[in-house]
Amino acid sequence: NTCPEEWVHFQRKCYYFGETAKKWIQAKYACSSLQGRLVSIHSQEEQDFLTKHAHIRGSWIGLRDLDIEGEFIWMDEKPLDYSNWQPGEPNDAGQGEHCVMMQASGQWNDAFCGSYLDWVCERLATC
Template identity: 75%
Template sequence: MEEGSYADVWQLRRGRRQCCRRGTQVALLGLVTAILWAGLLTLLLLWHRDTVQGLRQLEDITARNVSQVSKDMEGHKGDQMAQKAQVAQVLQNMEEMQAEQKRMEIQEAHKFVCDRCPRPTTQGLNERRSALNSLERLQEEVAKLWIELRVSNGSLCNTCPEKWVGFQRKCYYFGEGAKRWIQARNTCRGLRGRLVSIHSQEEQDFLATHSNKKGSWIGLRDLHTEGEFVWMDESPLDYSNWRPGEPNNGGQGEDCVMLLGSGQWNDAFCSSYLYGWVCDRLATC
């Protein structure tokens, strides 16, 4: 009986120890779980704080960008309005100059037709011709400014009339038929252009490709002062492509310039007949 009692006591103590161990394990597990949850909650709180800060920064950046875009749009609208006003003024100036040019041409023609009218003197003719040339140059400068304004607004200014060929915002007419230099000049004027002026190698190459291979008149001459060649648009001779030995004023009086079939230039008698001549004018938008 005593041995059985000792065995019962030992079993009872053993059971109590196992219960204590299990309780301790459960407590430790609960503690570890609580620590993990606390760490996870801390991470969530930190992530939330960083996210909120990031959103606030993004809102601030977006607000600044929107404000800047609004200012840029307002400035762009102001620039567009100013450009439209400039274009309107340019168009008005062009109309006024065209009307004045027409009036002067009519008046000059009337001087020759009217028998009772006093004949114009050479000085008077030169003054009128100079005034017309100045008016044409001013009109072209205004037209160039108008094209630049249109291009800055996104327009394509490369439209040419029928039978004209476009190249770099200009239009070219390659005429054919025997003409003297003065006749070619007047024909170009009748087409609302002028004998071509050449100002770059690219333009020279383009003209050499399309021009008459027997030779063509161009708008270069030294009619007023020998050796001082001037373009029809009064622009300086900033580019040249003379044939070797030219200009030589051979025979005295070679005051007009032709474009040879090779593309090189040669001074020739203005009264000579050439079967080609080249006009140019500004392209439209």
């Protein structure tokens, strides 16, 4: 399987680690512009790979509870079959936190969607 330049291959997918800080909605658009989407995470192996590439600032991932508080949905529309929340998260703190970021530790936190963070896109690898 192969990936475009600047994307990193792991298992069946390619990953792009965006490092120009964006709001969640802008990051979603950036991934779409790159023919990808914000990453959906479905296994410990995938998480371990992403943790190795985690950025200090934290990165948006493709998980959000924008429609119904507490009902988290992946961009790839697959079930929430794996999670890696930081202890105490998600806590919907402050004015409301409906977008999920991966911290430098790799653990997830729900955060204010308007925060400027790095971002991770995925797309399928081609044979």
